[in-house]
Amino acid sequence: MLRAGGVAPRHTGPMQLRDAGPTDLAAIAPVFRAIVSDGETYCYADDLTDEQIAAEWMPPPPFRCIVALDDDGALLGTAKMGPVRAGRGDHIATAAFMVTPAAQGKGTGRALAEAALRWAQQAGYAGMQFNAVVETNMAAVALWQQLGFRILATIPAAFDSKRHGRVGMHVMYRPLP
């Protein structure tokens, strides 16, 4: 559940959240590549160009991309959100999150996720669905569960983890509001 007085759209203590713009791609792209090539969380090709990263992570409305910045304006993390499907499936939202290695364990993922849930609720979505949560990504799975998501299913051996080999991917869901 969103906490009362949860993440404000603009500022939350030492962390600033705002909508991403085209100039944020320069900071997002290397984080995107580092997290993908780490090989534990995302199903993207390793060799995407900046243009392809922008198309994947910063698509136009109804999608939205936000960034979390520290007091110096350095990128702590980023989230994208939008409808999980088009047409007759566009009342369910989805979202994805990337946190820089240096910012992990400091609440950035939670702040981004709470912002995504707040956005989806305000936009009138009926639920939020994650299609591909790697089961060995324990911190993420625990955080989504704390935020009200349930594991609906696990696709067996669907992710080729660099460290663990083939592991399952969870489909997670929570209704809104």
Next chain:
Amino acid sequence: MLRAGGVAPRHTGPMQLRDAGPTDLAAIAPVFRAIVSDGETYCYADDLTDEQIAAEWMPPPPFRCIVALDDDGALLGTAKMGPVRAGRGDHIATAAFMVTPAAQGKGTGRALAEAALRWAQQAGYAGMQFNAVVETNMAAVALWQQLGFRILATIPAAFDSKRHGRVGMHVMYRPLP
């Protein structure tokens, strides 16, 4: 399981299966639009252009699009298939199917599905996943179950059916071979 002596890549009795080419778009696009606007099975926008339909249904390799034709060369149905995800998720296949209203109940969907399973098996995929099978599409659900798929989960109220209102969408999966 694929039956021994199942769908041959080129011909199966009164029905011909072959890879789609650019000239097939003229026959595929109206079928695509009719099935989407029927409002019972697919999460596409209602107003896609021919170019957008080609991008969705006839993407380049590693994806593949096939057509089923009758003896006069008229379109009976079409399937697209490919990896369900990129990168570290690209060892699981997915597929989607459209059968013209006139051809329904005559084995076209089964023939297309068997061809997709054969293709995925030959290409070395470890499984096939359907992400969004509308639960009220009973004929499809039953056919996928006959072909070895299991319902792993149902996303509640995720599809806004024109006739039934919000109904669930199944995530279905079967290992390969």
